[in-house]
Amino acid sequence: MVDENSIVNRRYTYMRECKWPTEAIDIHHVFARRSxxxxxxxxxxxxxxxxxxxxxxxxxxxxxxxxxxxxxxxxxxxxxxLWKPVEKESVIIMPALGVQLETHYLSGRIMRRFFPLGKILRPVLLESVTPTTCYWSLLLVVRDEGELMPVFKELRPPVKMLVPIWKALCATIDDKKGPDTNDGS
Structure with missing residues (x-):
């Protein structure tokens, strides 16, 4: 079932889950399609x-x-x-708490990473170029971390699927900063 909250291409399916009110929790899934x-x-x-x-x-x-x-x-x-055993990767945005990143494997194993909102400085869309390919990545700039944290560790969804997730992350983080926060501008 494809609705207005879904984007489908040959390799991936993006779906935004809206079970709860948008203010409470916002879930974005990217499924790897099996041929x-x-x-x-x-x-x-x-x-x-x-x-x-x-x-x-x-x-x-x-x-x-x-x-x-x-x-x-x-x-x-x-x-x-059988190289890619990933079923889906999810971004769960909880405006009161933080962002949880989940990787669901075909074996049933689930890897979870949680980042409190106070530690996330900014979500970043980055274009990565290698000698053989070019792809987009969604990364989190996290305070006290030495490197950028990739949102999708295994999958490489196209930019049209990353943009709605990036916008939701930006809106959540900008709301938490508030008008009295000096962000360097």
Missing amino acids: SAKRFFIYLSVVVVLSNTLFLLLSKSESISVLLSSLIISGFFVKLL
């Missing part, structure tokens, strides 16, 4: 590994090195296809 072609290749590689192992065991071959090298290469292929 059916990738899933097909995973199942195909598992079938190839199992059939290759069964063939080598039934062929009465004395060469265990052929079996082990076949298993290692096939296992590497399966691991390569």
